[in-house]
Amino acid sequence: MKKLFIFLCYILAVGHICSQDINVNPTHWWVGMKSPELQIMIHGNKIGSANSTVKISYPGVSLKKVNRVTNSNYLFLDLTISPTAKEGKFNIVINNPDPQIAITIPYELHAKSKNDGKTRVLGVTAADFIYLIMPDRFSNGDPSNDVIQGMRDTDHDRNNPFDRHGGDILGVTNHLDYLKDLGITTVWLTPVVENDMARTQEGGTSRSTYHGYAFTDQYQIDRRFGGNEAYSQLVNTAHSKGMKIIQDAVYNHVGNDHWFVKDLPMNDWLNQWSSYTNTSYRDQPLDDPYASSIDKKITTDGWFTPFLPDLNQRNPYVSKFLIQYAIWATEEFGIDGWRVDTYFYNDPKFLNDINTALVNEFPKLTIFGETSVANPTQGAYFSDNNINTTYKSNLQGITDFPLTFAMLDGVNNVERIYTTLSQDFLYKNPMRNCIFLDNHDLDRFYSVVGEDFAKYKMAVALLLTTRGIPQIYYGSEILMKNFKNPSDAEVRRDFPGGWQTDPVNKFEQGGRTDLENQAFNYVKTLANFRKSSEAIQKGKLMQYVPDNGVYVYFRYTASETVMCVLNSNTNSSTINLSRFSERIGNFTKAKDVATGTIFNLEPTLTIGPKYLLVMELH
Template sequence: MKKLPFLLLFFLVLATTTLRAQSTAVYPTNWWVGMKMNKLQLLLRNLSQNIGQQNVSIQYPGVTVVKTHRFENPHYLAVNVEISPSAPPGQVPITLKGKGKTQTLKWPLRQQREGKGTTYAQGVTSSDFINLLITDRFSNGNPANDRIPGLRDQSLNRDSMYLRHGGDFQGITNHLDYFQELGVTALWLLPVQINDRPNRTEHGYAITDHYRIDPRLGGEEAYKKLSESLHQRGMKLVMDAVYNHVGLQHFLEMDPPASDWMHRWPTYTQTTYKEQTLFDPYAAPSDRKKMSDGWFDDGMPDINHHNPFMANYIIQNLVWYVQEFGIDGIRIDTYTYSDLEFANRCNQALMEEYPKLTLFGETRVFGTPNQAYFNQNVMNLPYKSNLPGSVDFQLLYHGIIPALTQPFGWTDGVNKMYNTLTNDFLNQDATRNVLLLDNHDEPRFFSVVGENVEKQKMGYKWLLTCRGVPQMYYGSEVLLKGFTNPDGLVRSDFPGGWPSDKKNAFTGQGLTTDEKAVQDLVKKLGQFRKTSSALKTGKLMHYVPNQGLYVYFRYDADQTIMCVMNTDTKPRTLNFGHYAERTQGFSQAQDILEAKSLSLSSSPTIPAMQMWVLELKK
């Protein structure tokens, strides 16, 4: 009797595998009428039939077969189709004939969802406040999907940083009120497509099927429910896209149509992680090739973007994904490792289909010119990027971290932040860059600043008042900590996301005084920012730091916000007259976070390692 569940599981997996092997899959799995992208490459796949040797035809009004392509691997057939503007929604019959056999597939052609640019594909801008989540680590709303029969990873153990913990879309949907209390307007989830691999499936970056949402997170319907719930609240959904690689168990790696769909090397070759080789005038071509064509990880094959069929597969999937799930913005993983001309093609296809959709890339690079190289910039270079913005690691590494952890000096401490911001001139629009204190690959900011609560508060005050799009990382508002040695230590569970949790950040139960204080600060400043025109879209003016005192203003015609950072170890006197360009005409400064008002004719003292956020009043 004890063996029966295992046998049942075995036969279920066998039956599922057999069924999939006998059926023909079509990618994209469906499309829509009236799309600008109306010339598609349909990739057909069947493991048990040599469909590559079959003839294909479509008899459907407005849908025309342009040409077909056969591959080395007979399991695949590429069919180029064109969909006219007059094509009606319906089930498009794709007929395959070969060796006396005929099969007809039904390929859905649907009506587009309503509200393009208004209720979805709206863009994520400096008016938003993003919260980054790892779905598996946030909240378990449906324990029934914790394990899914047939998948390679059957782990479930919250005591292990690398096993699955059970968080899902329902857990996020259950707590949308909490995000709105924080002032959050957009949720960015790590990739949610299935990672059907033996281990390390919690992060989502080793995708094994681009057209399947991980059922352990709730699957397609729960993801759509989350998207709809966000949009009903006036919130937004950010997709984490991976242009650069797939998972080792992806069917296009395990059973590729041809040998050149991924980059191949005589022996395993990893990327150099040196983006400098892409623009270095002295770079060796072999180093440049390793940077772009080397594998990011031994479990993540590097996509060959020069293969036109693979390139089409990825580009079409991205457009499909936005339309299918109502995406508003896209963060692009490992952007610098992709072929950059291909990346431009991807970006252009998305922005042409969805003009308001915003994109920002992960560019963990060395220096502001390096970062600007991958953005829309003002530099006269042979390569012209069309990427609107990046995750602004420069203002993390060379901004807020040294400001709060280094002594003040000519080029040290908060002067690094000042110097880094002065290089915004390299970008066409630096407000499209996404600010952060920490994320799933970075140490928790609370640990970086030595678990100093006041410095953590200063970090959030800066995050929510500086130029750009602010992005917080789940749990840092209640002082989650950890260094990335290894990365699992910064991917712990959100307190209160599981019924057995003794500490609950949603209700406040079990939170310490400090944890509650930082959470309350984020809530108050996050709510203020939602209605602050100066912080959302206003200009920035800053002054040369003096003895650790750094002052900057966010302002427009309707509002002026004065931000005062004392990064010194001593109290400093604030003379409002030193900032006359922005303070002239005002008489009072109202502290946004505390019930106090300062006269601009006074010279108040700001304590060491404190930050004031002041709204100037006439």
């Protein structure tokens, strides 16, 4: 927790030293923002008492309103920052007859970066390739931060799947060159915000929140990951290498050890129930025209787990807190995009408000929401769509679960890929969807395809050539496997070589087996091809009705055409190319992107068994 320990003020005025443990959020702000409004939330013992008065004196900054709420330990100050205000420091002077309450709080306004949208806050597009990392499980760059004394959970044991393992942000920064070599352009970390949580009991076991989804102070990057300094360094280093960073946002809930949960500003800060009510984890009550009000309420207001209190975003103070935090983190660190956790569990109006506010300040910023849904209809409902619904979402894109399942199925039966993509008319811009074969919440895809390397390659090729922003999960390039059995920790194992004591280092070619090197090189070849292919990055998609287990699709622009032929059969298939003349046109040669071989296009083409042939047409 970032606390201001403030000693002072009355020593001069009345001869008393007052000291208080104060939380101030946002911790600082900027001049030059598009929105002139700022609400500062101050938490301190009796600070919001009726006889407290507040004074701010700084050119261009006016204190519009002092809001007192149910809990007198809080004040919410509404400020207006005029366009003429300069960066600098001022004092928030809280006067009270009781010297234990009176306090002077220093506050800073920085200058908004002029590089937003130029060298930082760049946005992420289908031209990118995202690598998803769970920082605790990737690489331990700094063993000295593995345990931070004074935090609620100081357990550290790599042999326990539910303990922290010591991976951190420096471990990611140290491997940016490895990722760049693989063809990665963008890194998405599961949450790095402080989780100063006591251990929880889940499924009969004692667990840490190594995964990061239980925030206890939005304004502090977890010190076990290296703190705010390490995160700034990661983002800046990534940008200097031409790479980008996506941050994981959690608006829906916080950890029950969050400082404001321990002393709630008001009762309806959280979604409260007369007895504990879990969310149903069902999205349908929100889009189902026949849904009952109670089912809707259970989806959005039910708690994700008993130790993740659900925030009431219909409370304007909560909404403002979350919106300002998201803007703060974007400007403070310069991140390029947000992945929003548990998207449809949030209040629908709040979601549109926060997306609007973020894009208003940062026009290039990318936002996609985690929508674990079965069908494109539901995926489209929660994003910017072409459907005539009462609620119109403004979310740019989703994490495209329906396409994930279609692609995994597609290596056996191409039909589902075709039928899933044919429903893209529902989305305003399906190219903004984040597409993936697995992530930290799913079985690893190499296991799903039965550790069949041919199917692994088909799935990778599909991921890297179809529409959308592709994302790979750490370790997939070295064939990391496992099902979520007995727990999701099985798909969150440590990257071999990420710890100095590891017996093998799979970040290096010599540490990998032959098959792992084949996997690594296959991802690398297609990812680097992608980097130079306008057709893949920006082109349109045209797909043909699958025929006898063979699925043909094209990515194309006016100047480039890529032809992909997926043969899901266990024997070779020959196709007649005349059917594809609309796209093949006058092209006479094709380059097999995986091998570099160039060959003449004949009237027929034979594709080997279980293979996705990616060809650049010449």
